[in-house]
Each structure stands twice: as structure tokens, then as C-alpha cells.
Amino acid sequence: MSFDKLLEQAEEKLLSWWEGVGAMLPNIALAIVVLFIFTVTSGWVEKGFRRLLRRSIKSIEILNLLLALIKVLYLVLGIFIALDLVGLKGTVASLLAGAGIIGLAIGFAFQDMAENLIAGIFLGIRKPFKVGHIIKCGDIFGTVKNINLRNTIVESFFGQWLIVPNKTLFRNTVTNYYMTAERQMEVEVGISYADDPRKAAKVIHEAINKLDFVINKDLTTIFADGFADSSVILKAWFWFKYPGEPGYLDVRHEAICTIKEVLEENDILIPFPIRTLDFNAKGGQTLSQTELLTRASRQEDIDSAHQTEKETRSQPSAQENGGE
Template sequence: MEFPQIDEAYTLINEKLQVWLEQGIKHLPNIVVALVIAVVFGLLAKVIGSTLQRVLRRAFESKQIADLLTAIAKAFITCAGIFIALDFVGLQGAVTSLLAGAGIIGLAVGFAFQDLTENFIAGIAMGIRKPFEIGDIIEADGVFGTVEAINLRNTLIETFYGQLEIVPNKILFRNILTNYTVQGYRRVEIPVGISYADDPEKARQVIVEAINSRDYVIDKDNTDVYAESFGDSSINLLVWFCMKYPGEPNYMIVRHDAIVTIQRALADNDILIPFPIRTLDFGIKGGEKLDAMMSSKQSRTDSEKSREVKPASSKGADSPEQGESAGDE
């Protein structure tokens, strides 16, 4: 009993195997070269990655960012070697399919993890730009403190109240960020008011001399006092001076000492720092003199009292007559 279908299938399989064997023998040198290329690119990725890692760790404060960039560079070199090897074998279609698939997967992942990706990219950008470093004092989006760590997704900031704030990198990347450490100094502003009876120029000289006598004041030529505005009870002045920042003594101690120094200097020179005062002036245009108002009010009061006394006197005069009538009866 014959099975023609099995014979035909065997023949087809045999022919295919022979073709593949012939093609394999024909492309064997290309396959060997492709394997060599892949191995060479793998070793190259390892060597370049190690060198790049050392360089990036010296360049960036965050080791995570350095390691990430190193991993990306190694993956890029390895993938380039694989694609070149596939192309050398003659699998250009496979290379195109892999690139298209990688693009689609990357797009899908980007949309699915948009917030994570944004923080991630912001962390890499800040690692390259380096707007601040670990130990810097920064302020951004209501957070004010010392940078403790810089990660890929967030930055850890210790506030001056002792809390540890975890701030997403995109917030630091998008918003206005103030770095108080870069310049090495900080300007201190202290408002103070003097009475209208005192001379602002004299107060300015007294305050500048007193502030410049303190050791924490730097760049003393820029210490100054400016008349800011007319207040309800005082002429408002603004005291400016510079201190080393960050450093010792700290900002709050310097500000406290400066306020005490200003108060003592003004008191020693008989310059008044007034508390809120309210003065009633009835003599302005359209008004009335205070003494005239008081005299008019006193006259009305006396008149009202006299009217009240007369009826009472009449009643008192009638009472004896009634008493005498009652006695006669």
C-alpha cells in the first residue's frame, strides 16, 4: 500500500532542507562575520560603558543619572552592533521591523507613563544643566531648604522646619528656581519706621554706621537705608545690607541681631520708632475748630440741664402749699 502524499511531503521537506543547507553553507562566512561583529560591539559597549561611567560620575552629583546614561549608551552600542550584523547577513527586513516595533512600543509607553517620563526627562536635563547641587539652598514652588539628594524622578529637600520634602523634578524644571548658594551672599532687608518729627537723613546715617559695625556684614559700601513710603504713623525706611550665605552665623541670627542693633541705635540718638497714633484734626478745610465744637457742645449741655431743673423747682414750691392745706384740714 502506497502513500503518495507522504512521499510528496518527504520530497518537499528534503528539497527545502537541501536548499537551506546550501544557503547556510553559502552564507556561512557572512554568519561568522556577523557573529564577530556582534561580539566586538558587545565588548566595545562594555569598555566604553565603563569609561563613560567614571566620567559621568565625576560630572554629575547623582550616581543614578550617571548610571542611567551609561546604560543607555551601552544599549545603543549593542543594538547598533546587532542591527549591523543582521544587515550583513541579509536580514534588512528584520532590521526594519525591529525598528518600527521599537518605535511603536516607545510611543505607547510614553503615553501610558507620561508623568513618569516627564519627571525622568526633567531629571536628566537638570543633571546636565546642573542648576543646583547637593548641599545647595534653593527655593521653588513654595519649598525652601537644602538639597539632600537628586534622583531620576524627584529631588529631596530638607526644609528649615526639619521636614523632608520630595519634589518631582518636573516642578523644579518648569518653575522659577532660586539658588541662594551660587552667589555666596544674601541681601537682608529690614523695614523700620521713624516718627514724622525726626530727620530721615539722620536716621539713615545712624543706621548705616550701626549696621556696618557688625562683623557679619560684608560689602559694607553697599549697606544703605532708603525712604520707602509715608505710613499712617511713621516714615517707613528700608535697611539693606549683605551677609555671607550660607555660613555662620545663620540668617535668622543675623536678622535678629540687626533688628536689635537698629532699635538701640535709634534710641541712643533720640529717634523715635512710633507705635500707631491717631490724631483728630477738625481745623482742616471744610472742618470745624475743636474748641468751637467743645464750646457749642457745652452750651447745649448747660441749656438742657437748666430746662430739666426748672420743672423740678416748680414741683418743690407747690409741695409746701399742699402740705399747709393738708395741715389746715
């Protein structure tokens, strides 16, 4: 009797399941149709977003990454809708919670990678620099060769390739020398205290503005910057096209040579380091060459007398040691 009862209960359970499946067949069919529609239309969605984003995002890597994320999110949305149609709301909530926990764990584990990736995406959208631009960020100075999602490759002017994490360029100030295509050069020179700084500034200003590569000639400035040990410091500021021809080093070389030549032509001295001996605490006292030699001779006599006195003092000690 117990076996018949168990069999009867099993039949009732199977029957209830079958009835439940029969009742759910329309929803299951609808869920399959929803999944099919989302799968087919995901390609259309990707193409639509590609046309939309292509206008603002020039980087192929960033564009493909965003399109892949959009497509995955679209398909996940279709799966969640299908699960909800078949009455698996609890399963949907569990999947969402699990995905959140897994995403949080992955974020902590790959924090540095994720930060570089996000920074690369924003750099691709904002476009503060492009391939071929000359940039400077801290100690990084060179030409941009490639921009990836995780790093940017910069070639220094010494020929080395610098692999720079994107977060470094995103967090810090970046100087882009290509955006304005102009750069200011500063050349420093010292002139003798015996020469007139105003005259030196005038002749340097005229000579600099005669150079072919100098632009914005009304902005060329020559000014006295301070007093050095042996000279008055003048600084020359002028503008030239950068990057371009001639290059930075050629421009600086030509400017320095021009300044030296024009100062020599106008009898303005670029002095060597000078040392002045002053034997008076308040200044103003000078000594002739004869006086200097006399004082040096006296100092030698004093030193010789001190040496003789030391030798005289040491002789009795030597005799006493011999007597013992």
C-alpha cells in the same frame, strides 16, 4: 504515483533549503563573530565613556544611567548588524518599527515619569545646585539633601522634608543662595513725623555698619520708602555672609535690636498708631476738651428728648387698646 510525486517535491524543497543554509554558513558564522565582538567590547566601551563622562557628570545615578543606555544601544547595534549579515533586512526594519511604536506608547503612558527623568539628567549635567546648597523655587525654600533621577529632596527650615519633582526645578526659576555665599537683608522701621528722616537714616547707617557680620559696608543703604498712617517708613539694606554664622534669624534679630537702640539713643520716636479727629471738612479746626464735653452733653440731651417723645407717642395707643 501522487505520493511519489509529493515525496519528490519535498526532497527538492529540503535540498534547496540545505543548499541555502550551506550558502549562508559563512554569513551566519560572521554574524556570530560580530555578536561575540560586540558583547566583549561592550565592557570596554562602557569604561571608555565612564572616563569621558566622569569629568562633567558628578552624579553617580545619572552617570550609571547614561552608561547603561550606551551599553544597550551598542549591543542593539551589534544585533542589527548580525541580522543584516544573514539577510534578514526585513526583520531589522520590522524590529525598528516595532521598537518605535512601543517607545511611543511607553512615552505617553509614563509621560510624567519620563519628564522627571529627563529633567533629572539635565540637572545633573548643568548642576545649578548641589547637596548642601540652600535654594528657593516658588514656595519651596530649604537645604538640598539628596538629588535623584526623578526628584530632589529639600529640607525646609521647619524640619520637614520636601520631595520635589525634578521637572518643577527644571521649568521654574531657582534661587541658589550658596553660589555667591552672600545675601542682602532688608529691615523696615517707622519714625515719627516730628523727626528728621535724614538724621534717622544717618544714625541707622552708622550703627548697622558697626555690626561684625555686615560685609560690603559701602553698599549699606538706608532710605525713606514712603508715608504710613502714623510714621515715615525707612528701609535698611545691608549684606552679610549666607549661609554662615551667625544665621539668618540671628542677623535679623540683631539688626532690629540695633536699629531700635540707636533711635532711642538719638531721641527719635518709633510711634504707636495715632488717630487725629478733625471736625472741619477742610481741616485746621481743633476742639478743646471743654468743647468736646459740652458737645457730648448736648448730644446726650438730644438723645434723651428723642427717647421721651417715643414713649409719649406709644402711651395713647396702649390706652386705646385697654378701652376696647
